Amino acid sequence: MDYTKKHNDIILYQPDFNLDETLDCGQAFRWEKKPSKYECTYSGFFLDRPLTVSYDGECFIFHDTSEEDFLAVWADYFDFKTDYSEIKLRLSADEALKRACEFAGGIRLLKQDSWECLCSFIISQNNNIPRIKGIISRLCEHYGHFPTPSEMAEETPESLGFLRSGFRAKYLVDAAQKTAEGVIELDKVREMPIGEARKSLMTIKGVGPKVAECVLLFGMYRTEAFPVDVWIKRVMENYYPAGLPDVTQGIEGIAQQYLFHYVRQNHTKID
DNA sequence: TTCCAGGCGTATC
DNA sequence: GATACGCATGGA
Numbered sequence A: 001m002d003y004t005k006k007h008n009d010i011i012l013y014q015p016d017f018n019l020d021e022t023l024d025c026g027q028a029f030r031w032e033k034k035p036s037k038y039e040c041t042y043s044g045f046f047l048d049r050p051l052t053v054s055y056d057g058e059c060f061i062f063h064d065t066s067e068e069d070f071l072a073v074w075a076d077y078f079d080f081k082t083d084y085s086e087i088k089l090r091l092s093a094d095e096a097l098k099r100a101c102e103f104a105g106g107i108r109l110l111k112q113d114s115w116e117c118l119c120s121f122i123i124s125q126n127n128n129i130p131r132i133k134g135i136i137s138r139l140c141e142h143y144g145h146f147p148t149p150s151e152m153a154e155e156t157p158e159s160l161g162f163l164r165s166g167f168r169a170k171y172l173v174d175a176a177q178k179t180a181e182g183v184i185e186l187d188k189v190r191e192m193p194i195g196e197a198r199k200s201l202m203t204i205k206g207v208g209p210k211v212a213e214c215v216l217l218f219g220m221y222r223t224e225a226f227p228v229d230v231w232i233k234r235v236m237e238n239y240y241p242a243g244l245p246d247v248t249q250g251i252e253g254i255a256q257q258y259l260f261h262y263v264r265q266n267h268t269k270i271d
Numbered sequence B: 001t002t003c004c005a006g007g008c009g010t011a012t013c
Numbered sequence C: 001g002a003t004a005c006g007c008a009t010g011g012a
Helices: A019-023 A067-077 A084-091 A095-103 A114-124 A129-143 A149-153 A159-163 A166-180 A194-201 A209-220 A230-239 A252-265
Strands: A002-006 A009-013 A040-046 A049-055 A060-062
Touching: A019 A040, A040 A067, A049 A067, A084 A095, A084 A252, A095 A252, A114 A129, A114 A166, A114 A209, A129 A159, A149 A166, A159 A166, A194 A209, A209 A252, A230 A252
Parallel strands: none
Antiparallel strands: A002 A009, A009 A060, A040 A049, A049 A060
């Protein structure tokens, strides 16, 4: 990693990284774009650890961040130890994926917290991204931090009414209770064979194939997980009727991110 | 007004 | 196992 310390900041030179593409592409919901003197600035959290990060046109500035925190927390969260040039080169053997990688080459898979991710994608079902962000924002504002499973297990669908999350409130309560009671152990699910992990997550009410896949990919860094929503379904029908190409083997989820972002911005067509 | 949003539970066949 | 339908909410 190519970084230096400057006053209280970490200055990082990092290829294959774009703040908009990574933080506002529907994998995370607690990052907010901020006006600033920089080209681009976002503020957000990982496990209630706050960060403001900017891009000045050349380098990334991790504001008020110690070298210890940068190395121990943020370098891992942003997956800086993974070479995305190599990933994109590999995926680019496939024509449609090549275009998707060229379109948003700065996407990186965030290593998010599994519990927060579980809640986020339960909320995401039959919902749109701005409203998902609003519900999660009200959730964090209410507790002063992202609630723990134990805190949320005390709630009822009625007491969560302030979220205005609709029918999803009862699912959040069930996820919290199963996690708090240890019926589901997310740290163990993370290590399970993928089929077993899916099955385990789907015992939670409101967690079906799509949400389980998102939790595995975005909250457990299971890069072989491949969430299929309406957008990806169209991609599969139009470009990969016989299934994903071999170049995606083991990193299907990362390929999915490039494809998802591309078709969403381009009204389905890859050309 | 109607439709839709990173789906899922339930009923029914 | 496949398919149809309802579901809370709010923006387009």
